[in-house]
Amino acid sequence: MSDQSYEIKDLKRRLLAASSCVVSLCPDQFFDVLRGDDFSNPWLWQAALVDAVVAAAQPDQRGRAACPLCRSRTKDTNTGDPVGFTVPEGLAMHLRGSHRAHQCTVVKVVFERHRDRMNDA
Numbered sequence: 001m002s003d004q005s006y007e008i009k010d011l012k013r014r015l016l017a018a019s020s021c022v023v024s025l026c027p028d029q030f031f032d033v034l035r036g037d038d039f040s041n042p043w044l045w046q047a048a049l050v051d052a053v054v055a056a057a058q059p060d061q062r063g064r065a066a067c068p069l070c071r072s073r074t075k076d077t078n079t080g081d082p083v084g085f086t087v088p089e090g091l092a093m094h095l096r097g098s099h100r101a102h103q104c105t106v107v108k109v110v111f112e113r114h115r116d117r118m119n120d121a
């Protein structure tokens, strides 16, 4: 095995360990959907994840909540102060990375992990 292929294999191993750690740090209620046994259609998987996370969000009096997966918030457009995402629309955009929203890092990591597994299968 060449040094380069050994290095790639080692990096893949480390990436898998890091992504496993990300999943393990998420709330238990999302474990099954994050693990996603059926990843034959990644968009269906992502839709199921978005539905589960939005349903679990606990919005404040203004209808806003931090992301239950990564705990991030967005900024108030007037004050720049951190505020939760509007539920459900803003949170769903964050989870999907749609409408110019920064995608949830947890969703990104887990999506890539599933995609890598599909490619290796």
Ligand SMILES: [Zn+2]
Pocket: 067, 068, 069, 070, 071, 072, 094, 095, 103, 104, 105, 106
């Ligand atoms: Zn998030």
